[in-house]
Amino acid sequence: MNGLLVLGKTGQLAQALARQAPQATFWGRAEADLTDPQAVAARVRDLRPRAIINASAYTAVDKAETDAVAAAMLNATAPGLVAQAAADLGIPFLHVSTDYVFDGSGGGARAEDATTAPLGVYGQTKLDGEGRVAAAGGQWAVLRTSWVFSPDGANFVKTMLRLGAERDSLSVVADQIGGPTEAGRIAAALLTMARQMLADRRKGGLYHFAGAPDVSWADFARAIFARAGLSCEVRDIPASDYPTPARRPANSRLDCSRIARDFGIERPDWRGDLDHVLRELGYTT
Numbered sequence: 001m002n003g004l005l006v007l008g009k010t011g012q013l014a015q016a017l018a019r020q021a022p023q024a025t026f027w028g029r030a031e032a033d034l035t036d037p038q039a040v041a042a043r044v045r046d047l048r049p050r051a052i053i054n055a056s057a058y059t060a061v062d063k064a065e066t067d068a069v070a071a072a073m074l075n076a077t078a079p080g081l082v083a084q085a086a087a088d089l090g091i092p093f094l095h096v097s098t099d100y101v102f103d104g105s106g107g108g109a110r111a112e113d114a115t116t117a118p119l120g121v122y123g124q125t126k127l128d129g130e131g132r133v134a135a136a137g138g139q140w141a142v143l144r145t146s147w148v149f150s151p152d153g154a155n156f157v158k159t160m161l162r163l164g165a166e167r168d169s170l171s172v173v174a175d176q177i178g179g180p181t182e183a184g185r186i187a188a189a190l191l192t193m194a195r196q197m198l199a200d201r202r203k204g205g206l207y208h209f210a211g212a213p214d215v216s217w218a219d220f221a222r223a224i225f226a227r228a229g230l231s232c233e234v235r236d237i238p239a240s241d242y243p244t245p246a247r248r249p250a251n252s253r254l255d256c257s258r259i260a261r262d263f264g265i266e267r268p269d270w271r272g273d274l275d276h277v278l279r280e281l282g283y284t285t
Contacts, residue, residue, distance in 0.1 A: 001191060003050030007032060007040075007082065012150040013096065014055040016187035017237060020198075025049065032143070035070070037078035041085040051092045051194045054079055057126075062245040063102070064122040075125035080132025087138025092197040092204065094190050099146040099210070101127040104249025111255040112144075112206045120246035123260035130206070136171035141193055141204045143259075146252045147211070147220075150183035151280035156217070160224045161281065164232035178252030179210030182273035187264050196263055203262065208254040211270030227275060228283045 008014035009028030015151045025047070032040040034056055044052065058064060058074035058260060079095050086093035100123030118124040119202045130142050149157040163170055189209050197203045215223070218236045225232050239248065259265045 001051075001194065005044065005047060005049035006055050007034070008055035010153075011055060011057075011059075012153045012155065012183040013186055014165055015152045016150060017053065017055055020184070020185075020187050021154065021191055021196065029237040034074050034078040037073070037081040038080065041081045044082055044085040045089065046151065048089060048093060048153065051094070051198060052082065052086050053094045053190050053194065054082065055096065057096065058122070061122045064125065065120060065245045068121045068125070071121055071125045072128065075122075076128035076132055077243070079129045080136060081137035083133040083140060085114070086138045086140075090138070092139045092141065092194055093108045093133065093136070094141045094143065094194055095129065095133045096190075097130050097144040097187070098123065098126050098140050099144060099249060099252040099254060101144065102249055102252070104176075106251055109253040109255040110208070112178070112208055112258055119249065122246060124172055134206075139197060139201055139204050141197065142150065142206045143190060143193070144208050144254065145181050145186055145207070145210055145257065146178045147180040148183055148186065149277060151277050152183070152252045156180075156220070157224055157274065157277060158281070160221050161228060161230070161283075164225050164228070164230040167232055169233040169235055170221065171235045171237045172218040172221045173242055174216045174241045175238050176248055176250050176252065177214050177216050178221055179214050179254060179267070180270040180274070181209070181211040182252070182268065185211065185268045185273060185274075189263075192225060192265055193263055201245055205262075207259040207262070207263065208256045209259050210254045210256060210267065211273065212267040214253050219258060224276065228278050
């Protein structure tokens, strides 16, 4: 996609975008230090891209509990200022958010207008970022997603593959449910949205996008081991048996019907995407 600026270079999403849109301009920390968002916004105004995708974020969920200032800068302040620069230029700004904006109560899928109630600093800073992007006043889109995995970086699939090769059994949380989402699918959705937003200035807003079917972490781990040919046994445990500094939502189900209606983007089946990632990592499926 010519004229696209991507903020981020090394994360799972940025690397997926680089494979699908190699002609785009990618700014990592060396080119755009988001701890100095005013400088980044000034550079954006100088570059004058056709559209911006923000694939950069503070994603260390537990560390954010004691590093709230840095999390707020990267997840809220910086996106808001860059979104304002995009609004000044009259170009689309696309931003990625998370299921952590919800408290995880109930058993149904959350729509975009469902009540938000983050359980920790990470979720709160991501929610604050959503608000700042929307308040910038330009053409914007926020894409909430969940449980991201890919061949790159650190993620649940790669952790399970490593531990599953080392151990005969693992205890995995079984009372948290969500939709695993491959980073390449998120990249493709954002690129589709950007193209359609450029063609129709009325398009944009808040959307959910996650893989299907919804599954527990424990059952996701079982699928990983089965498809990778690992014999590691999974023992179901409640989240209370695996305490973490930041609480995780128990229910991360996302209603993704709006993005299908407005952009023609359907929920991908994470099982096929998992097979693709396993092949990329050298496993035969």
